[in-house]
Amino acid sequence: MKPVAAWRGRPLGHGFTLVELLVVMAILGLxxxxxxxxxxxxxxxxxxxxxxxxxxxLGLACLLYVDDHQDAxxxxxxxxxxxxxxxxxxxxxxxxxxxxxxxxxxxxxTALIKTGGLGPYSSGAVGIYRCPADRVLSDIQRAAGWRAxxxxxxxNALVGDAGEFTLGGTNVNVPGYRQYFRLAQxxxxxxxxxxxxxHPDSVDxxxxxxxxGVLEWHDLPASYHDGQASLAYADxxxxxxxxxxxxxxxxxxxxVVPLPLAIPAEDRRDFDWLMGHTSxxxxxxxxxx
Numbered sequence: 001m002k003p004v005a006a007w008r009g010r011p012l013g014h015g016f017t018l019v020e021l022l023v024v025m026a027i028l029g030l031x032x033x034x035x036x037x038x039x040x041x042x043x044x045x046x047x048x049x050x051x052x053x054x055x056x057x058l059g060l061a062c063l064l065y066v067d068d069h070q071d072a073x074x075x076x077x078x079x080x081x082x083x084x085x086x087x088x089x090x091x092x093x094x095x096x097x098x099x100x101x102x103x104x105x106x107x108x109x110t111a112l113i114k115t116g117g118l119g120p121y122s123s124g125a126v127g128i129y130r131c132p133a134d135r136v137l138s139d140i141q142r143a144a145g146w147r148a149x150x151x152x153x154x155x156n157a158l159v160g161d162a163g164e165f166t167l168g169g170t171n172v173n174v175p176g177y178r179q180y181f182r183l184a185q186x187x188x189x190x191x192x193x194x195x196x197x198x199h200p201d202s203v204d205x206x207x208x209x210x211x212x213g214v215l216e217w218h219d220l221p222a223s224y225h226d227g228q229a230s231l232a233y234a235d236x237x238x239x240x241x242x243x244x245x246x247x248x249x250x251x252x253x254x255x256v257v258p259l260p261l262a263i264p265a266e267d268r269r270d271f272d273w274l275m276g277h278t279s280x281x282x283x284x285x286x287x288x289x
Contacts, residue, residue, distance in 0.1 A: 001125075002126070003152045003178055012141050017063060018232060021143055022240065023111040027066060033216070034085065036042055039238065041200045042186040042205040044133075044225055044226050044246075045075070045225075047131070047132045047133040047159035047224070047225060048133075048224075048226075048240055050196065050225070051132060051133070051225065052232045052239075052240060053133045053281070054127070054128040054130075054131070054132075054153075054230075055128075055153070055195055055230045055232035055238045056236075056238045057122060057125065057128045057233065058118065058129070058153065058195055058232060058239075058240060059124065059194060059195065059232035059236050060121075060130050061118045061121035061251065062074060062094075062118060062121070062194055062195075062232075062234065062243065063183075063236055065117060065118055065121050066182075066183045068121075071182045071183050071184050072161070072181060072182055072233045072272050073159055073160040073161070073180060073181060073182060073183060073194075074093075074094035074117040074118060074155070074161075075092045075093050075117055075160055075161050075162075075163065075247075076093070076094055076156075076159060076160030076161065076206065076207055077092070077093045077155065077157045077162060077163045077164075077165075077205070077206075077207065078161050078163070078164075078165060078205055079098045079204055079205035080206050081093075081095060081163045081164055081199060082098055082205055083098055083099070084087045084115070085160040086120065087235035089286055091112075092115060092117060092177050093116060093117050094117045094118050094160065095112070095113060095117075095118070095129065095154055095155075095174075095204065095206040096113075096115060096116050097112040097113065097114040097150065097151060097206075098204055098205050099149055099150075099151060099203060099204050101140075101254050101255065101280060102138075102140070102141075102205060103140060103141065103144055103209040105144070105151045107141070107150065107174050108146060108149065108150055109150065110126040110150055112254075113117065113126045113150055114126060114149050115232065117127075118135065125257075126150060128155070129150060129151045129152070129153055130148065130149070130151055130152045131152040131153070131197050131222065131224055131230070132148060133187065133224035133225065134148065134149070134200065134222070134252070135147065135148045135171060136148075136149075136195075136200040136252050136253065136254065137149070137254070138254040138255075139254075148193060149198060149200075151195065151196065151206070152197055152198065152200070152203060152222065153195050153197055153206075153209035154195070154196060154198040154203055154207065154219065155193070155194060155195055155196075155206050155207065155208060156193055156195070156196065156208055156278055156279075157173065157207050157208055157209035157210075158171060158174065158178065158180060158226075158276075158278055159180050159186075159192065159234070160180070160181070161181055162179065164183075164208065166179050170282070171206065171271055173209055173211075174209075174211050174212065174279075175282075176212075176213065176230070176281060176283075177212065177278070177279040177280065177281060177282060178279050178280050178281075178282050180234075180279070181281070183234060186204040186234050187280065189233065189234035189235035189238060190234070191233070191236040191277055192234045192274075192277060192278070192279065193231040193232065193233050193234075193277050193278070194221075194232050194233060194234050195229075195231065195232040196208055196221055196229060196231045196232075197221060197222035197224065197229045197231075198219060199220035199221060199222045199223075199250060199252065199257060200220055200222070200252050200253075201220065201250070201253075201255060201256060201257040201259060202217070202218070202219045202224075202253065202257070202259055203219075207250070210271070210278070211277070212275040213220065214260075215262070215268060215271065216260040216261055216262050216263055217246050217248075217259065217260060217261040217263060217271070218259065218260045220250060220259065220261060221243070221248070221270075221274065222252065223243050223248065223249040223250070224252060225240060227241070227242050227243055227249045228240045228241060228242045228243055229243070231277075231284070241273070242274070243270045244267075244269050245264070245267045245268075245270045245272055247261070247263065247264055247267065248270040248271075
């Protein structure tokens with residue numbers, strides 16, 4: 001019996017030639033080159049959807065808190081007051097950790113998330129406080145084996161009781177704008193944001209603050225999702241907003257942004273948009289688009 005001929009008449013048992021292997025590798029490389037951008041976009045979209053869902057759950061927790069506290073919005077304190085209260089064993093703030101690029105336990109302590117004012121209303125789900133795309137760490141944090149910090153979201157500084165900053169009924173940081181202590185005080189809840197993704201370089205306490213009268217970012221919004229950030233509004237709806245200015249879309253790396261960051265006078269679109277969704281002037285009932 002003669003051996004059965006293989007492909008193109010080559011006897012069985014012979015392998016591929018070098019040319020054939022190179023052709024297969026070239027085809028695989030071409031397929032990867034075509035598919036990788038699509039896969040990356042799909043991953044970005046999935047993370048953006050998950051982040052929006054996190055905002056939706058946190059926004060719902062806030063509304064449940066308001067319902068249980070006679071319409072009062074959660075405490076929204078600065079870093080010093082937050083740390084002081086925690087040292088006394090008092091966990092009043094909506095979230096009780098103050099983050100940094102050091103090896104401070106606040107960066108990974110989920111207990112400080114759960115014991116925050118919104119903790120009982122989010123069923124202890126600590127994952128909703130962090131964008132799934134945020135795995136930004138400093139060199140020393142990465143060397144220590146950390147995988148991520150616990151929070152990437154912050155709360156609008158002009159929403160909620162800001163403690164020592166609002167003892168007189170207005171916010172001393174931005175006295176020309178309204179501070180909303182109760183949900184019913186917000187004239188257009190669908191316009192005023194409560195939670196926002198914050199850039200990893202500026203997120204420390206949970207108090208997201210910028211002064212509309214000063215053309216600079218004190219706290220910078222994040223742009224993890226193809227130049228977009230997720231926001232949750234006082235009426236419970238959520239949205240992704242795409243930043244238009246290159247200067248707003250800073251790369252998510254430790255200490256890459258020199259804060260406060262000056263905003264180009266000729267391109268203040270993002271700053272003006274966000275300030276227009278932060279609060280209203282005290283002397284006017286509403287702010288125009």
